[in-house]
Amino acid sequence: MSFWYNIDRWWRSHANLRTLYLLLLGQTVSFVLAMGSFTSSLVSSLGVDAPLTQSSFNYLALALVYGIILLCRRQKLQISWYWYLLLGLVDVQGNYLVNKAYQYSSITSVTLLDCWTVAWVIALTWFFLRTRYSLWQLLGAAICVLGLGLVLLSDAGVGGGGGSRPILGDFLVIAGTVFFALSNVGEELCVKKKDRVEVVAMLGVYGFLVSAVELSIVELKTLEATVWSRDNLLAIGGYTVSMFLFYSLAPIVLKLSGATMFNLSILTSDMWAVVFRVDWLYFLSFAIVAIGLIIYSITGEDRDCVEAPQDGNSNAGYHVLHENAEERL
Numbered sequence: 189m190s191f192w193y194n195i196d197r198w199w200r201s202h203a204n205l206r207t208l209y210l211l212l213l214g215q216t217v218s219f220v221l222a223m224g225s226f227t228s229s230l231v232s233s234l235g236v237d238a239p240l241t242q243s244s245f246n247y248l249a250l251a252l253v254y255g256i257i258l259l260c261r262r263q264k265l266q267i268s269w270y271w272y273l274l275l276g277l278v279d280v281q282g283n284y285l286v287n288k289a290y291q292y293s294s295i296t297s298v299t300l301l302d303c304w305t306v307a308w309v310i311a312l313t314w315f316f317l318r319t320r321y322s323l324w325q326l327l328g329a330a331i332c333v334l335g336l337g338l339v340l341l342s343d344a345g346v347g348g349g350g351g352s353r354p355i356l357g358d359f360l361v362i363a364g365t366v367f368f369a370l371s372n373v374g375e376e377l378c379v380k381k382k383d384r385v386e387v388v389a390m391l392g393v394y395g396f397l398v399s400a401v402e403l404s405i406v407e408l409k410t411l412e413a414t415v416w417s418r419d420n421l422l423a424i425g426g427y428t429v430s431m432f433l434f435y436s437l438a439p440i441v442l443k444l445s446g447a448t449m450f451n452l453s454i455l456t457s458d459m460w461a462v463v464f465r466v467d468w469l470y471f472l473s474f475a476i477v478a479i480g481l482i483i484y485s486i487t488g489e490d491r492d493c494v495e496a497p498q499d500g501n502s503n504a505g506y507h508v509l510h511e512n513a514e515e516r517l
Contacts, residue, residue: 210445217437217450224430225295227423232290234420238407239287242424243280244399246431250392253432258389265390266382275378276394279371280402285364293357302361308369313446316373324483331479372450376442384439391435 231242289298310321378387403411414420441450 210441213437214441214445214450217434217441220430220433220437224427224434225298227427227430228287229290229295229298230423231420231427232287234417234423236414236420236424237288237291238403238410238414239284240280240399240403240407241411242287242427243283243431244396244403245424245428246435247276247280247392247395247399249428249432250388250435251396252392254385254389254392257385261385266386267378267390269390269394271374271378272387272390273394273398275371275374276391276398278367278374279391280395280398282364282367282371284402285360285367289357289360289364291357292353292360294354298357298361302365302368305365305368305372308366309372312369312373327483331483372442375439376446376450379439379443384443388435388439 228242236242286298286302310326314321375387375391438450
C-alpha cells in the first residue's frame, strides 16, 4: 500500500514539475516574442516599410544555422519538400501581414488582435486533428483572453491606441492570425511526427525563398527609396535575433504541449513588452492569464483529448491529415 502511495505521489510531483516547466518555457517564448514585437514596431516608427525584407533575415539565419546542423547529420528529409514549401508560404504571409499592420495601427491594437490566433488554432485542431477540448480547457482559454483584455483597458488610460489607418491595420492583423494558426498547427504536426531540427531548417529555407520572391515583386521600389541609418539597421538586427530565438524555442513548446497551449502562453507577450511600466492592471492581467494557463494545463494530458482513441492508437488525433499523405511523408 505504501509502495503504490509513493508511486502515486512521485507521479503527481512529476506531472506538476512538467506543468511548471511548460509554463516557464512558454513565458520565455512569450518574452522573446515581446522583444520581436517591440523591435518590429521600432522599425516601422523609423520609417522602414519593408516587412518582407525584415522577415527574410530571420529565415536566412534559421536556414544557415539549422541547415548546417542538418547537413552534418547527412540524413534524408523525413517530410517531402512541398509540405515545407506550404508551411513556409503560410508563415511568411502571417509575418508580412502582421508586420505591415504596424504601419497603420498601434502596437497595442496589433498585439491585442493577435490573440485571434487562439480561436483559429482551436477550430483547426478541432476539425483537422480531431482534438477534443474539455469545458475546463475552453474556460482556461477564455480566462487567458479575458486577462489580455485588461491590457487594452490599461492602455486606453495611458495613451494607447492610435495609428494612421487603424481599421486597415486591424484587418491585416486578423488576416495574419489565420496564417499564423495554419503555420502553428502545421508545425506542431511536423515536430510531433518528425525531427524538430529538420522542421526549423526547412522552414528557414523555404521561408527565405518565398520572402525573396515576394519582396522582389512588392518591395524593391520601397527598398530603393529607404534611407538606411544605424538606428533602423540595429532595429532590424534586434528583430532578427528575437525572432530567431522565437522560432528556435517555439517548436519545443509545440511538441510538448500543442499549438493551443503555445498560443495561450504567448498572450502575455504584450505584458512583457511593458513590464517596466507602473500600472497595476498589467500585473493583474498577467496573473489572470497565468491562472487560465494553469487551468488549461492541469485539466488534460498530452493534447488533452477528452475522447480516447478507440483503436488504441495514441496518434489517432493526426489520422485526418495523414490519411492521404502518410506514405508521401
